[in-house]
Amino acid sequence: MHRNLGTEILGVMQKRTVVKFLLIFTLVFNASNLFAKESEKEGDGDLKTTIKEFINHHLQDSHDFTLFSDEEAKTHFGFPLPVILWDGGLKVFSSSKFHHGETVAEVNGEYYKLYHGKIYKTDAQGTINYDEDHHATNAKPLDFSITKNVVSMLLISLLMFFMFKSLAKSYKKNNSIPTGVGRFLEPLVLFIRDDIAIPNIGEKKYKKYMSFLLTIFFFIWFLNLLGMTPLGVNVTGNIAVTFALALIVFLITNLTANKNYWGHIFWMPGVPTFMKVVLAPIELLGVFIKPFSLMIRLYANMTAGHVVLMSIIGMIFLFKNWIGGPLSFGLAFALSILELLVAALQAYIFTMLSALYFGMANEEAHH
Amino acid sequence: MEIPNIVGAGLIVIGAGIGIGRIGGQAMEAIARQPEASGKIQTAMLIAAALIEGIGFAALFAA
Numbered sequence: 001m002h003r004n005l006g007t008e009i010l011g012v013m014q015k016r017t018v019v020k021f022l023l024i025f026t027l028v029f030n031a032s033n034l035f036a037k038e039s040e041k042e043g044d045g046d047l048k049t050t051i052k053e054f055i056n057h058h059l060q061d062s063h064d065f066t067l068f069s070d071e072e073a074k075t076h077f078g079f080p081l082p083v084i085l086w087d088g089g090l091k092v093f094s095s096s097k098f099h100h101g102e103t104v105a106e107v108n109g110e111y112y113k114l115y116h117g118k119i120y121k122t123d124a125q126g127t128i129n130y131d132e133d134h135h136a137t138n139a140k141p142l143d144f145s146i147t148k149n150v151v152s153m154l155l156i157s158l159l160m161f162f163m164f165k166s167l168a169k170s171y172k173k174n175n176s177i178p179t180g181v182g183r184f185l186e187p188l189v190l191f192i193r194d195d196i197a198i199p200n201i202g203e204k205k206y207k208k209y210m211s212f213l214l215t216i217f218f219f220i221w222f223l224n225l226l227g228m229t230p231l232g233v234n235v236t237g238n239i240a241v242t243f244a245l246a247l248i249v250f251l252i253t254n255l256t257a258n259k260n261y262w263g264h265i266f267w268m269p270g271v272p273t274f275m276k277v278v279l280a281p282i283e284l285l286g287v288f289i290k291p292f293s294l295m296i297r298l299y300a301n302m303t304a305g306h307v308v309l310m311s312i313i314g315m316i317f318l319f320k321n322w323i324g325g326p327l328s329f330g331l332a333f334a335l336s337i338l339e340l341l342v343a344a345l346q347a348y349i350f351t352m353l354s355a356l357y358f359g360m361a362n363e364e365a366h367h
Numbered sequence: 368m369e370i371p372n373i374v375g376a377g378l379i380v381i382g383a384g385i386g387i388g389r390i391g392g393q394a395m396e397a398i399a400r401q402p403e404a405s406g407k408i409q410t411a412m413l414i415a416a417a418l419i420e421g422i423g424f425a426a427l428f429a430a
Binding site for chain 2: 195199293296297300301304345348349352353356
């Protein structure tokens, strides 16, 4: 017993050291990234715009997985990703053909250029035409590329598959006691069942929704945590991703709803007829606002977290002295820990509210 | 005279801050009165705070 406790404490401590190391590594890594950009430019105004550009670039999806780049030598360290285009036929090629937007990619006699993270069809010289608002007017082929965000999502899906597979397997042997990573996952699964699904959806119907709730919780949580690693991905801070997640919640809520739910929307029981007419459009609007707020909340929280954290790291290069640097570093360190909390909290709130909406859709008549 | 957007953003943050602060404070009070109900109070608190936050962010994007 004592030895078990001892090894467990040791294990926790080791994990803590690993977490600490990862945090410091993240900060240093991101900082070195900024420094590489900063070194070529002089003056505060330029530096500020450089930092802003760097943050904007980080928030966007990209067609290659750049880990860090040396702007002076114009070299990027990372790996290219496949580009899949539909432009009168399927075209698949590596994003290394773009050379980070510096050259024109030629595929079967057609020319494409990467411009501000989007792929445009151009002529052989790679000319981009602009309208009066400085927006590119070139034709855009349909882009189904495996981008950085897609790779991250696939990676997390794979990780989740193997983690939960091992949890399921460990129930078969070892007297139904989970081993390894399952020991970490089992309490979380139970937490979602006992504290999120059952109180919100009800004893009778919660089972139908458990798989979705578990998936969405771990998917969002792991992606949020991946956003805190030096890889520099920002998946849950991408409105397209959160839109898709909210759309799934919207579809499940409305497709599994019973007639009681629709009755409460279109013909609210227990209020005067005039009020029923007034309430119907408001309630109908509410059906769309609920998933919309889910989308905005996750997107805004993660984006805001990344922007604030990177701005504070960027402040080190604005101060350039012995007081400001460590101060920014300490602040960034504290904020990183807060972000770890936010990562779990946002996943929890998304799951919680989804369960709440599913519960609403399944409520039985009680009057 | 034109009011800059950043003033609106500040007002939004003040409003959302007051709202979430009140939720947190009242939840503390409620937990102090009924410590055994702390789990339920925490859940309700988080949901209410998340709803206010959602509106706050929506307004911040508009500002």
